[in-house]
Amino acid sequence: MRNSKVTFFAIVLFSTLMMLSAQQNVTYNGKTFKPAEVIETQIGNSGETLSFTISEIDMSPNGDWAKKISELQRQGKTYNPKDAPRPLYLSLSVDFKRRFKFPIAEEDSVSINVSYVKESMLENEFNEEEVNKMNSAVSKTDISGLKSDKKSVEEEVKKISKLMQEGKLSPDEAMKKIEALTQPMLNTLENSVIMNQETEEFKENRSTYNILFGDSAGNTESIPYKGTLHIIEFNSKRLRAYFKGTHFVECTDVARANDKSKPCEKVETGLFPNHKVFRVEDISITIDTNFKTFYDNR
Known part of the structure; x- marks a missing residue:
């Protein structure tokens, strides 16, 4: 009878230990x-x-x-x-x-x-490819003309500003003249390769x-x-x-x-x-x- 009890408790103990070990x-x-x-x-x-x-x-x-x-x-x-x-x-x-x-x-x-x-x-690899595409677009864009246009536009804007300060042009007239000067340059930039370069976002x-x-x-x-x-x-x-x-x-x-x-x-x-x-x-x-x-x- 005693051996049976020992065996029973041993089985219970073994089962408990197995359950505990199975938990983790x-x-x-x-x-x-x-x-x-x-x-x-x-x-x-x-x-x-x-x-x-x-x-x-x-x-x-x-x-x-x-x-x-x-x-x-x-x-x-x-x-x-x-x-x-x-x-x-x-x-x-x-x-x-x-x-x-x-x-x-x-x-x-x-x-x-x-x-x-x-x-x-x-x-990272995807973003590097996009940067390389943009750099390639920049290299293909002729900005020499833009630089020349920018310089002449800046000179004209200074003259217009001076006329406005002297009261010879109203602010509205000065703004219209400045917009007329800059619009061709903006059109050139918008039609350039770099502005038409499409960029994509990485899709996760x-x-x-x-x-x-x-x-x-x-x-x-x-x-x-x-x-x-x-x-x-x-x-x-x-x-x-x-x-x-x-x-x-x-x-x-x-x-x-x-x-x-x-x-x-x-x-x-x-x-x-x-x-x-x-x-x-x-x-x-x-x-x-x-x-x-x-x-x-x-």
Whole structure:
């Protein structure tokens, strides 16, 4: 009978532990999050965005660490920054560009292939092309005649102004003469290549993801910029998602950032001009967790 009770309690304990472990399983490139104080998710007021944040320690002004610092300050004591917690944290946001179906069930899972970084890079390239078009239009515009016309018009305007000051022309007459002088030059400018050059605006019509991972112990931040984010399940209680792709890692500590040898700028990403980082590598992310806080702002 006793053995039966022991077995029963062992099963209950094992089941409880399994349930607890199933509530939070978040890994980033092999680093597993410990039970987190912050697991928060929000849906934007337009129903087009979602955000997810997890941090092992609550470092906000309402967290235990901030309260501990306040208590020390009330006692007239100072805290040692080296004693501050060094949590892992991860933030994920998705901009669907349109209202997405909620909840997301496994049978209608979603894949997003473009990162916010990639979108920014494409926008920069697009804007550079537009600037090049405008520069080309400027080079094709003959402004030598305009410069000559401008000089003669300025001289005539001075004469008209003098006549008006001497009372020989009324303000209305002076304005009509000035308009008659400048109109041919304006017509020439309006018909020039540069004024007829059409410009376009970058169209943000793709769904994008933005991911930031922080390792406080290692003083690094990582940003995945290439790969696919799969959202398997998302409801008011749980998020299941995974990512496979490439990230770049940057240093967050001042000491390494200010080092003359620049150990934090070893690799050029090619994403933006002169963009150098600590390292670039392939990664995977797993998110399977319940939330402590959920906000539906629709």
